[in-house]
Amino acid sequence: MSREPREVVLTVNGRRYSARAEPRTTLADFLRDSLGLTGTHLGCEHGVCGACTVLMDGRSVRACLLFAVQAEGHELTTVEGLAPEDGQLSSLQQAFHEKHALQCGFCTPGFLLSAAELLDLKPHPTEDEVRAWLSGNLCRCTGYQNIVDAVLLASSRREEGAR
Template sequence: MTEQTHQIRLHVNGVEHEAAVPARRLLSDALRHDLGLTGTHVGCEHGVCGACTVLVDGQPMRSCLMFAVSAAGHEITTVEGLARPDGELGPVQQAFRECHGLQCGFCTPGFLTTITAGIAENPDPTEDEARDMVAGNLCRCTGYQNIVKAVCRAAELARSGEDGAA
């Protein structure tokens, strides 16, 4: 028996996409498999690790916990949407590069989206606030020191406009 699909429109990274998905298709799977946006990584599939975090209407959301049909009508930003329109790195991406905030890179997309939302809410975090900001994301490679440094540096870049963003 063929599973019934639903025709949905997803607004991802400023572009509208149409997809036919089963009702139980996770947003993470729709992004990766239906839209070809493979930057969103799937780790634990239980919402614990944070690797699949995307922004839904500017708020961090575990895409492995949200159905794609529920995302219709919302603005979704994946890691691919964090770069500037000219392709240059956004402030969080730039800070991760400068501060060596990644190693294997598997968890990085979730950190980048989480931090982007965190800095929008708190544009001048202390080191403790930066640590709290990323506390819900797991990394098996780093000791989080450079990730915390990257949060503070990203906030600095965003405030000063050094990343070129308006």
């Protein structure tokens, strides 16, 4: 038991990482500052805005409400892990692009990960289900309509197993 930095080993987007973290370092800060994965954004830093949403073992979590030491041994997916390869977009990202579901883009990584979890659990949700599911993510630009449209578009194009 100590407050000194300790080694944290975890898997992010299929790749194994190891870095040191003080117990008080949040997973979000760890991803950004220690692993250089700055796609995970920090808005409020107290679990309200959803910008830092990532998947841990396939489930969406607020990365600002987890300490990096708690992610030891777990598998994470961040926005960097959504696209099949560099220069390409996932079907969900493509739908965000086409439907103009982002303006400043700050909230987008969180929306993408939340929506990815929804489509994994329920490939063809209703509009109401999309709205309820995304209620934990705040956007200050788009007014949400285009985000909902994008998720529904991605759903309509979705084949089993795609993300």
